Amino acid sequence: MATLLELEAFLYNFAPKEGAMTWDNVGLLVGNPAKTATKVLVALDGTHGVVDEAIALGCDVIVTHHPIINCKWAPVQTLREDTVQGRLLRKLIAHDIGVISMHTNLDVTDGGVNDVLAQALGLEGIGALSEEGLGRVGTLPQAMEAKAFVAMVKETLQANGVRYAPCDKPIVKVGVGGGACRDYAKHALALGCDAFVTADVGYHDFQDAQNAGMCLVDAGHFPTENPVCQVVQQRLQVQFPELQVAVSQSHHELIQYYI
Structure with missing residues (x-):
């Protein structure tokens, strides 16, 4: 079985870290690098719904496109239960679920x-x-x-x-x-x-x-952007056939149109 660090290394081989914008935050952002993974969930975003899905599936790590912490739209200053971002991170930590994010480096590769x-x-x-x-x-x-x-x-x-x-x-x-x-x-x-x-x-x-x-x-x-999730899932599954790698079924377009 692969460790989270080995999964990160493989994803960096696909989408090198050097390709990320200077303001970006990519790589293994949450979790123990030495932990062995058995189940992986791939999603565009690490939302509360995606984290709950990962918990239900027994996943060890979530691979996202958008960074889950310290990005332009959600900088982390606290880890409090009474904030949306704090609750999300505390939930990940409580269930020992890692998060690897490949963002602008995945855009350009x-x-x-x-x-x-x-x-x-x-x-x-x-x-x-x-x-x-x-x-x-x-x-x-x-x-x-x-x-x-x-x-x-x-x-x-x-x-x-x-x-x-x-x-x-x-x-x-x-x-x-x-x-x-x-x-x-x-x-x-x-x-x-x-x-x-x-x-x-x-x-x-x-x-x-x-x-x-x-x-x-x-x-x-x-x-x-979401079509790339299937590609990431396929690459991980081929490289690590012993893993169970799935694309999130709970994450979807949140913007609706009324015409």
Whole structure:
């Protein structure tokens, strides 16, 4: 059986730590490095629901994409039961469940978040969107009208809904940026993309894209990143066949749309 440290080392071999942004927090963030793992749960986020699922399954470690502690959106200053983050961490510690997070290093690595997203949308001739490795660009097998393309994105990623600024031209060349990559729309434009698929897009981003004649699609943070969880699960299972590795069944898109 593999230790948590060995699982971390394998995941770093797939998504090297050096690929993470300077502000990021990746690796084995909770747990005993020497502990032997028998069951692993893979999820985009380490939510309370995911932790409860791990407890019910008897998992020793959760592998997440988004860091569970000391990240920009949830810096840890206390470990108190009367805070959401404190309760989560205390629950993990009480049940001796480790957490390994692979975040921006998994975004940029070959075969990571953005490659998986590009492949899911059927892009061909996939290449880098930016010098730092975030995002991918490729072409569709055949041209699609904007509305048909948007519908395909929604169905393929199983999104609850998408927001988009349309364009009048057929979609052939497409850029993608899993998660909050709205700032990379300019890279897609510079490369001559007809469409850019990402998440967390602002009003003026849509306006700028429409003025430039590019279809900008916000397919949601969860739907554009979650497909990589299956890849992580498969890689772990192949490398460590003695482990039971599952993808979370409780974690899902939390954003709903009322139309």
